[in-house]
Amino acid sequence: MIHFVKKALADIRSNRFLNFITIITISLSILIVSVFLLFFENTSRMIESWNQGGRVMIYLKNDFTLDMLPDLKKKINAMGETEVMIYIPKSYALERLKKTMSSQSTFLKTLKDNPLPDAMDIRMKSNNSFEKIQKFAQSIKAIEIVEDVEYGQSWLGRFLKIFNLFKITGYAMCSLFFLIALFITANTVRLAFYSRQLEVEIMRLVGATETFIKAPFYVEGLLQGFFGGIIGLATLLISYLMIAPGVTQNIASYIYFDIRFLSVQMILLIIFGSTFLGWFGCYLSLKQLLK
Amino acid sequence: MQHSLTHARYISKFGFSQLWGSINYLLKNMNVKNNKNSIIRLFNVSKRFGGKLALKDISLDIGQGEFIFISGPSGAGKSTLLKILYLAEKASEGQILIDGMNLARISSSKLPFLRRRFGMIFQDFKLIPARTVYENVALVLEAAGEKPSFIRKKVVQVLRTTGMEKKLKALPPTLSGGEQQRVAVARAVVGEPSIILADEPTGSLDSSSAQTTLDLLMEYHKKGATILIASHNLHLVESNIRGRNIEISDGMIQRTATML
Numbered sequence: 001m002i003h004f005v006k007k008a009l010a011d012i013r014s015n016r017f018l019n020f021i022t023i024i025t026i027s028l029s030i031l032i033v034s035v036f037l038l039f040f041e042n043t044s045r046m047i048e049s050w051n052q053g054g055r056v057m058i059y060l061k062n063d064f065t066l067d068m069l070p071d072l073k074k075k076i077n078a079m080g081e082t083e084v085m086i087y088i089p090k091s092y093a094l095e096r097l098k099k100t101m102s103s104q105s106t107f108l109k110t111l112k113d114n115p116l117p118d119a120m121d122i123r124m125k126s127n128n129s130f131e132k133i134q135k136f137a138q139s140i141k142a143i144e145i146v147e148d149v150e151y152g153q154s155w156l157g158r159f160l161k162i163f164n165l166f167k168i169t170g171y172a173m174c175s176l177f178f179l180i181a182l183f184i185t186a187n188t189v190r191l192a193f194y195s196r197q198l199e200v201e202i203m204r205l206v207g208a209t210e211t212f213i214k215a216p217f218y219v220e221g222l223l224q225g226f227f228g229g230i231i232g233l234a235t236l237l238i239s240y241l242m243i244a245p246g247v248t249q250n251i252a253s254y255i256y257f258d259i260r261f262l263s264v265q266m267i268l269l270i271i272f273g274s275t276f277l278g279w280f281g282c283y284l285s286l287k288q289l290l291k
Numbered sequence: 292m293q294h295s296l297t298h299a300r301y302i303s304k305f306g307f308s309q310l311w312g313s314i315n316y317l318l319k320n321m322n323v324k325n326n327k328n329s330i331i332r333l334f335n336v337s338k339r340f341g342g343k344l345a346l347k348d349i350s351l352d353i354g355q356g357e358f359i360f361i362s363g364p365s366g367a368g369k370s371t372l373l374k375i376l377y378l379a380e381k382a383s384e385g386q387i388l389i390d391g392m393n394l395a396r397i398s399s400s401k402l403p404f405l406r407r408r409f410g411m412i413f414q415d416f417k418l419i420p421a422r423t424v425y426e427n428v429a430l431v432l433e434a435a436g437e438k439p440s441f442i443r444k445k446v447v448q449v450l451r452t453t454g455m456e457k458k459l460k461a462l463p464p465t466l467s468g469g470e471q472q473r474v475a476v477a478r479a480v481v482g483e484p485s486i487i488l489a490d491e492p493t494g495s496l497d498s499s500s501a502q503t504t505l506d507l508l509m510e511y512h513k514k515g516a517t518i519l520i521a522s523h524n525l526h527l528v529e530s531n532i533r534g535r536n537i538e539i540s541d542g543m544i545q546r547t548a549t550m551l
């Protein structure tokens with residue numbers, strides 16, 4: 001094994017330019033992929049934090065009467081998502097409105113009927129995903145006496161749609177760059193193979209097995225993938241350390257939010273992925289070259 | 292009586308094809324036993340390249356420890372004959388036995404193990420230019436999975452016998468032709484193969500280097516190895532080699548002579 005690593009390192013050294021190009025290509029691909037991942041990890045976390053508490057407001061129809069309340073509560077509780085549920089009668093809501101809008105209270109005083117609906121303020125259990133809240137709200141809306149349901153920020157849904165679209169684009173881009181890196185790696189191995197054709201022929205003549213012949217190429221591919229991944233991530237980390245404080249400060253004036261670097265699991269996954277990429281590129285081209 | 296009955300029952304149960312197979316096996320084994328010292332046997336071997344016959348109906352029996360000289364003009368089929376032995380080419384017709392192994396039955400995964408029985412020497416040396424003298428020779432043992440400590444000892448020792456121990460770290464392109472061929476001989480013998488195949492080993496060397504190469508091969512021959520040298524140049528060899536000269540031309544054996 002050490003023999004193969006040594007051989008692979010010697011080959012990388014003797015073929016510096018080609019290997020340099022390959023490692024740079026891999027690291028660029030990894031950089032682009034991990035920028036996307038960094039963005040998604042943080043955006044997802046931001047959306048989660050906006051949803052915190054899972055607050056849902058229910059507005060009831062005009063013909064709601066107080067004796068319907070226990071039945072309604074039972075129905076909502078049966079969905080098993082509710083932690084706290086407060087009934088807000090429309091009279092109370094109007095009182096509160098009058099207090100907060102005291103300057104315009106003369107206008108409110110002229111109202112004969114209370115225009116506000118009865119409402120329920122629900123706080124959901126634990127931190128729910130936006131999708132879950134949405135589903136919960138929809139099933140509440142299906143109750144006959146419920147007029148309308150309001151949850152989260154109304155634009156959040158639309159934002160989420162855009163975000164998902166972005167995510168799909170991101171995945172497509174990641175796959176594209178993965179394929180490009182794969183192609184480049186496979187091509188490097190192919191060129192390395194051609195430049196060592198005499199060597200391979202001689203190895204066969206002296207009784208080397210195909211495994212023995214292939215091993216250095218695989219080690220080379222693995223090393224290229226591994227170092228490409230490390231360099232790509234290191235570049236991301238350096239850029240992150242330079243840019244993140246500024247961005248955090250900018251966002252902080254609107255909401256409290258900190259940008260975090262990729263999780264350790266994600267970093268390991270990326271390095272594993274790029275090492276695999278190196279191996280797979282090698283596999284593809286050797287499969288073609290040595291039957 | 293009882294015995295022959297069970298025997299008959301055994302045969303009927305065994306089936307005809309199996310019986311025929313065993314007879315064949317026995318015959319083959321007897322054959323091998325009859326020619327106990329045969330290491331290479333060719334039965335009516337032909338090799339066709341497209342429409343052209345490079346070897347025609349060659350039958351040959353080479354004993355263990357023989358020194359064989361294959362001569363003949365350029366294009367006679369000498370290289371092809373050596374190539375079908377180490378399976379760089381497959382014979383189009385006929386059977387080849389190497390040390391009892393039927394080459395037609397050797398799978399590609401077994402091929403490396405066949406190759407380890409041969410040491411090969413070429414006119415163009417076929418050394419890896421980017422690897423040192425030491426590495427070129429060590430490759431054979433590394434490929435065979437030998438221990439590093441053994442490899443180091445053995446490679447240095449063999450390079451000493453060929454007079455190249457002072458150039459372990461040199462790269463082949465920096466060496467003269469004669470020196471490169473010494474390295475090639477070292478590589479051919481380092482795995483202690485029972486057969487050496489040399490294709491025009493002296494073809495690109497001056498006469499003193501050629502003599503050195505032949506001396507090294509004869510030295511190895513004395514240890515019991517079978518040597519096959521193909522060359523279109525008879526002069527050098529005729530004078531100082533004892534062995535069999537197989538003369539081929541047009542892909543056929545024209546004459547076999549023992550040189551004393």
Ligand SMILES: Nc1ncnc2c1ncn2[C@@H]1O[C@H](COP(=O)(O)OP(=O)(O)O)[C@@H](O)[C@H]1O
Nearest residue numbers: 340344345363364365366367368369370371372
């Ligand atoms: N790979 C090949 N394809 C087609 N023809 C070949 C090939 N190798 C050898 N030949 C032909 O077979 C004949 C014998 O060649 P070779 O064995 O190299 O001769 P020698 O080594 O005696 O000079 C020649 O006519 C040559 O052109």
Ligand SMILES: [Mg+2]
Nearest residue numbers: 369370490491
């Ligand atoms: Mg020839």
